[in-house]
Amino acid sequence: MSRRFLMQQLLFDNAISEEVWFRKEGCNYHIVDNERKAKRLSEILETYSVIAYDVETDGINIQNSKIVGVSFCGEPGLGFYIPLKHKFGNNLDETIFKKYIAKYLEKKDILGHNLKFDYKFTLKDFNINIRCKHDTLVIAKLLDIFDSCKLKHLGKTIFDFNVVELGDILVKYNIKYNKVSMLKPEELYEYCCQDTDLTLRIFEYFKETGWEPNYMYNVEVDLIYPLAKMELRGVRVCYKKLVSLKKEYKEKADEIYNKIKKLLGAGDNFNINSGEQFGELILARFPDMKRYFSYTQTRSICFDDYHINKYKIRFADLLSNYGLSEDDNIFELYSKRKKLYSLLTKYIIPWLKIIEDSKSEIIYTNFNSLGAGTGRMSSNDPNFQNVTESMRYAIMPRKGYYFLSMDYDQMEYRILVGMAKLSHLYDSVNCGEDVHKVAASLLFDTPLDEVTKQQRKISKTCNFGILYGMGEHKLADTLNIKVEKARELIKNHKERFLGNTKWFDRVIKFAEENGYILTAFGRKRRLDNIKLxxxxxxxxxxxxxxxKLYFADVRKAINTPIQGTSADIMKIALRNVDEKLRTSDMDIRPILVIHDELICEVSTKYEVEKAVGLLRPLLEFKKFKEAVDLTVDYNYSYSSWGDIK
Known part of the structure; x- marks a missing residue:
């Protein structure tokens, strides 16, 4: 036991915990709730170079949740909890916290697990910019060797530690609604110190086993700053527009429902959301459809989007048999009604409730920079990544701002051309030619200026489908053509557009040999079934x-180097933008990242061209793989996201 450890024991009243969460060695966790202890803790924190930090809040919603307490750990087994907003028991005065302790969040290297959450709340509640240096959640996800990257799972997997969970403590003390503030500091401090202690132990384990920060790790940690700021700013959603859309979509959905009901001859108790009932009525009214239906293992008719699209095509050939017109395609109607119902239940109604409860048109989302296997960002609660075109008209800039969209031009195909070294396409790509039109020219052996819209459409489907592993049967279904024709299209696409490149073969071979695939920047994606x-x-x-499992991983192996590299470049760009805006006097606020598009709110004091002039050089990537330029287009709107053209 170190001298420092013994000294610290003497400084605090609650020196030894009766309950020891970690069974391999004793832990000393302490409550810091007065100025004497805060001053002593300040002296202790001064001796550390890396400090694990965690906040405890009375909720996860940034709008109405606050920090209840924070914990620190600078060496394994020794943790400190600072109660700040408990309803019962002693709290440390916030001014004392800021006087003695808060400064170390800005001057020391801070470590966390999901540090963005801690940074965001600390910035909101205390206006303190944490010096974010390390995040064990990011390390674990980039290593991609764990089934789960949750702190509890890592502790169990690495150390066989059975950690105490917050839910157990809340149940033990009969606290409802996850209101941590209703616990006394004495009831919570060991759990909080446990989290920072375990985070530090995991970090040291990673270092001891050979982990070192690489380029994309540093990018991911730097992203904590812009993503947290985006989450704190939120997005304005117009209440009146939502009310209008709710009325419009409900009327359309009801109209379609009544038409389907009439076509099926259904009674008043017809439930269109019951696949079983809908299927029985379809078979009774249109028996010719029986041979086209696909079934689940329980012999229920498949009504997912993929099969509905197939039924739609098949039913179109049967309309005349039943004296129906094109407008009576029941599967087309079903699909339209399903989309309207989805918009109402997933977006409009929940968003209206959020606005009504908060009495504000600002809706806050959470960004997950490692939300997808490819590395693409995702958002949740609510999800702004998949907002439909019609819903975008309800998303509006704040007063005194306009929307500016910076969108990469055909980014993924430029990346493919660079990574696969398709030298025959360098000039057309760098000259800004339409890649789908170029592909159509090669695919159909037609002069570029004679390519038809239909040829371009087929080419675009092939470009995206084949790139992401679409087979001949799926392509045939998508284009409504015979399998033989789809097979010929795939063959011609690989020979003429991809120039008979062996890049796909090399990618698959690498994945089979190593069990993972890499992006151009070294991000790894594990492929568990590629060696089956x-x-x-x-x-x-x-x-x-x-x-089935093998070919799913083959598709991932082909897709990840392209889509994953695209995600990496967007993250690098967002980091560059954030660093520039910190020293710029221009009022530009990034609010959303949608795959390869960055949307900002810009003060109306600044001309569009001036804002574009600042942002474009930060996003564009010259001579990717020493071959192709990744260029950026821009559009803007003073009214809504939907009006960005």
């Missing part, structure tokens, strides 16, 4: 399942 082999003694069911 069908054995001679496998029965048909097992062999089929193995092939």
């Amino acid at each position: 082999v069908v054995m001679p003694d496998d029965d048909d069911e097992l062999a089929s399942e193995k092939r």
